[in-house]
Amino acid sequence: MDKRTQQLQAFDRLLTIMDELRSQCPWDRKQTFESLRHLTIEETYELSDALLADDVEEVKKELGDLLLHIVFYAKIGSERSAFDIADVANEICDKLIQRHPHVYGDVEVQNEEEVKQNWEQIKLKEGRKGVLAGVPKGLPSLVKAHRMQEKAAGVGFDWKKTEDVALKIQEELGEFLEEVQNGDNSKTEAEFGDLIFSLVNYARFMGINADDALALTNQKFVDRFELMEQQLQDRGKKMADLDLDALEKLWQSAKEMSKSD
Numbered sequence: 001m002d003k004r005t006q007q008l009q010a011f012d013r014l015l016t017i018m019d020e021l022r023s024q025c026p027w028d029r030k031q032t033f034e035s036l037r038h039l040t041i042e043e044t045y046e047l048s049d050a051l052l053a054d055d056v057e058e059v060k061k062e063l064g065d066l067l068l069h070i071v072f073y074a075k076i077g078s079e080r081s082a083f084d085i086a087d088v089a090n091e092i093c094d095k096l097i098q099r100h101p102h103v104y105g106d107v108e109v110q111n112e113e114e115v116k117q118n119w120e121q122i123k124l125k126e127g128r129k130g131v132l133a134g135v136p137k138g139l140p141s142l143v144k145a146h147r148m149q150e151k152a153a154g155v156g157f158d159w160k161k162t163e164d165v166a167l168k169i170q171e172e173l174g175e176f177l178e179e180v181q182n183g184d185n186s187k188t189e190a191e192f193g194d195l196i197f198s199l200v201n202y203a204r205f206m207g208i209n210a211d212d213a214l215a216l217t218n219q220k221f222v223d224r225f226e227l228m229e230q231q232l233q234d235r236g237k238k239m240a241d242l243d244l245d246a247l248e249k250l251w252q253s254a255k256e257m258s259k260s261d
Contacts, residue, residue, distance in 0.1 A: 015085065018071045022079075033076060040069045052215055098122065120154030131155050142211040145200040153204075165202045172198045220258070227254035 021028040043065045050058035071085060078084035099122050101107035102115065109115050120131060128134060131154070135147050152158065159165050176191040200210040228250045232239055239247065 018075050116154050145197055149201050162205045165205050169198045224254040224258050227257055
């Protein structure tokens with residue numbers, strides 16, 4: 001049996017199981033678009049964690065969980081006579097063909113940037129109200145900033161040189177510190193937002209996803225903080241027992257330990 005046949009059989013197996021669960025399991029019968037929504041969001045974040053950890057086995061498991069949700073939504077859609085899994089698959093197939101004229105048409109591109117620019121132009125021709133209209137309102141702010149900047153860049157609204165973005169960061173930092181001195185909390189918050197936005201922009205120019213970078217730093221902080229707690233527990237002490245200098249020494253020790261792992 002060839003690989004494609006195995007893949008199709010596995011997908012057919014999942015569809016069959018979904019039909020059986022929907023008809024025979026009380027929990028599965030009860031689910032709706034709305035009840036599944038928060039679970040889908042949770043599964044997406046679990047996949048994100050696995051991707052950041054480069055844990056291939058977990059990535060495989062979390063992709064399976066997400067695939068189940070896609071099949072589940074399609075099953076509910078078919079029960080409403082609105083759409084089924086074939087409609088979902090054909091919809092994305094048609095979109096991919098339409099938005100890749102350099103593969104399925106006679107358009108020529110020189111690099112990845114031209115592909116992204118064509119993608120945004122095609123979406124506008126499809127009737128999208130604006131370049132930023134496709135950015136979900138509920139995206140986490142760092143992710144949203146990155147996507148908006150990418151989309152704006154796709155239609156030519158972008159800095160020309162990385163150095164210009166670096167200068168913008170310095171400008172925004174100066175404006176933020178000025179408002180800190182002025183003591184106006186509202187303006188300080190606004191300038192801080194501008195500073196973060198410019199940092200996200202600089203990261204994008206450097207090929208860095210700011211949200212991924214911050215997620216990695218968050219995990220690094222967790223790992224080192226837990227090492228501090230473990231060291232204190234081994235000594236029979238609590239963090240509240242130490243002054244700031246002692247905590248800093250403990251933090252530096254945790255840093256060295258984490259580097260050696």
